[in-house]
Amino acid sequence: MLKRIAFMAGAVALPMLMPAMAHAQNATQNGVLVIYGNDKCPTNDNGEEIVVCQRLDEAERFRIPKTLRDQPGAPQKTESWAVRSQDALEAGSTGTGSCSAVGAGGGTGCFVRQATKAKADVKARKKEEAELPLP
Numbered sequence: 076m077l078k079r080i081a082f083m084a085g086a087v088a089l090p091m092l093m094p095a096m097a098h099a100q101n102a103t104q105n106g107v108l109v110i111y112g113n114d115k116c117p118t119n120d121n122g123e124e125i126v127v128c129q130r131l132d133e134a135e136r137f138r139i140p141k142t143l144r145d146q147p148g149a150p151q152k153t154e155s156w157a158v159r160s161q162d163a164l165e166a167g168s169t170g171t172g173s174c175s176a177v178g179a180g181g182g183t184g185c186f187v188r189q190a191t192k193a194k195a196d197v198k199a200r201k202k203e204e205a206e207l208p209l210p
Contacts, residue, residue: 106127107128109128109129109131110128110129110130111131111132111133111135111136112132112133113133114130116128171183171184172184174188
């Protein structure tokens with residue numbers, strides 16, 4: 076009797092455990108179905124149904140979509156914790172290379188910070204200009 080119950084429970088649960096044809100990747104977004112690699116664009120049995128498919132590279136299948144990857148935002152979201160913690164390590168430092176009014180050569184650190192920030196801004200601006208969509 077116990078074997079029958081276990082068999083019936085397994086038979087009922089089996090369809091739920093078997094993976095369906097990639098439900099997440101086949102979900103349409105704005106009427107366009109995203110397919111990867113050499114996957115076929117689905118249609119009905121007669122081939123009469125029209126399905127709009129966008130084909131992406133196979134390497135993009137399990138990655139976060141590019142539109143979500145490159146979002147600018149607050150430093151808490153875009154910079155790693157290690158980079159943000161550098162400010163805490165430099166707080167209160169004095170002397171050459173620090174950006175403080177205390178000690179000889181304190182102003183040299185301020186110039187280095189400004190130059191580093193300006194270089195990063197120019198690099199980000201060039202990257203944005205390179206990624207402009209063509210008309």
